[in-house]
Amino acid sequence: MSRTIEQWLELGAAQLMEVAERPRREAEILLEHILKRVRLYLITHLDENVEAEGYMELVERRALNEPIEYITQNVSFFSQEFYISPGALIPRPETEQLIEKLLERLDPLSKEHLVEVGVGSGIISIVLAQHLKNANITATDISADAIAIAQKNIKLKGMGGRITLIQTDLIEGIDTQIDILVSNPPYIANEIILESNLDYEPQNALFGGEIGDEILQRLIDEAIERNVRILACEMGYDQKKKILAYCADKKIKSLEFYSDYAGHDRGFIMELFQNNKN
Numbered sequence: 001m002s003r004t005i006e007q008w009l010e011l012g013a014a015q016l017m018e019v020a021e022r023p024r025r026e027a028e029i030l031l032e033h034i035l036k037r038v039r040l041y042l043i044t045h046l047d048e049n050v051e052a053e054g055y056m057e058l059v060e061r062r063a064l065n066e067p068i069e070y071i072t073q074n075v076s077f078f079s080q081e082f083y084i085s086p087g088a089l090i091p092r093p094e095t096e097q098l099i100e101k102l103l104e105r106l107d108p109l110s111k112e113h114l115v116e117v118g119v120g121s122g123i124i125s126i127v128l129a130q131h132l133k134n135a136n137i138t139a140t141d142i143s144a145d146a147i148a149i150a151q152k153n154i155k156l157k158g159m160g161g162r163i164t165l166i167q168t169d170l171i172e173g174i175d176t177q178i179d180i181l182v183s184n185p186p187y188i189a190n191e192i193i194l195e196s197n198l199d200y201e202p203q204n205a206l207f208g209g210e211i212g213d214e215i216l217q218r219l220i221d222e223a224i225e226r227n228v229r230i231l232a233c234e235m236g237y238d239q240k241k242k243i244l245a246y247c248a249d250k251k252i253k254s255l256e257f258y259s260d261y262a263g264h265d266r267g268f269i270m271e272l273f274q275n276n277k278n
């Protein structure tokens with residue numbers, strides 16, 4: 001069926017009123033995806049008649065609260081576009097801060113071995129590899145689907161030779177020295193009931209255990225045990241006290257928490273004493 005671009009957008013936006021904060025914008029994104037046109041084209045050709053086959057099916061999926069990123073298989077992160085599909089968590093804007101906070105502590109020419117745990121779509125390791133041209137990067141995930149999605153993004157970004165992917169539990173099987181450990185692990189308590197749009201995301205990317213911070217605690221233990229220099233993690237807005245208590249009797253050089261754009265505690269950068277350099 002043929003309609004003008006304006007009519008398609010009005011139709012789409014009307015169906016998205018309930019689920020979307022910006023229904024017209026989301027209708028545009030879906031139409032851009034179907035017509036393979038950029039936004040500027042749409043808004044300068046509103047009177048053009050087009051056949052938008054498949055558009056209303058996408059609108060219906062979105063009206064059922066499926067995240068728009070999974071529908072278009074595209075997500076923006078750190079001012080770049082990445083591939084995404086339901087096997088990996090949709091990257092969140094606050095995770096950009098984890099990367100920025102870590103980069104502040106690192107020499108851009110560093111040749112250190114950096115390991116990311118829970119690579120998901122690959123966004124953290126890829127952006128770090130872009131900024132740390134000499135670093136040696138290994139990224140792990142327990143999920144085979146996530147590893148496949150990360151692999152696709154690594155290839156799309158031309159980072160094939162820079163990041164080694166391993167499907168494993170945390171850092172099991174990595175026997176070489178790890179200098180920097182970074183992770184946005186699952187940190188939500190198992191019993192928490194989340195908004196329905198989160199049902200579409202992999203549950204092992206969200207839930208971190210009965211309390212929620214179990215994987216964060218394991219990462220802290222691994223960092224100390226493995227003589228890691230810096231551990232950088234994203235965490236839940238209510239986990240600062242628990243992390244502080246967990247670290248109270250541990251030998252840690254410094255521990256700095258940071259907040260997200262909304263002002264909530266969101267992560268920490270921990271520096272650890274190196275063997276014989278206390």
Ligand SMILES: C[S@@+](CC[C@H](N)C(=O)[O-])C[C@H]1O[C@@H](n2cnc3c(N)ncnc32)[C@H](O)[C@@H]1O
Binds near residue numbers: 141168
């Ligand atoms: C919150 S997601 C983060 C994904 C991505 N790094 C990002 O920031 O968008 C957490 C990831 O950790 C992975 N994961 C969960 N438990 C794990 C474990 N024990 N070892 C390694 N990865 C794990 C999940 O499969 C998921 O991909």
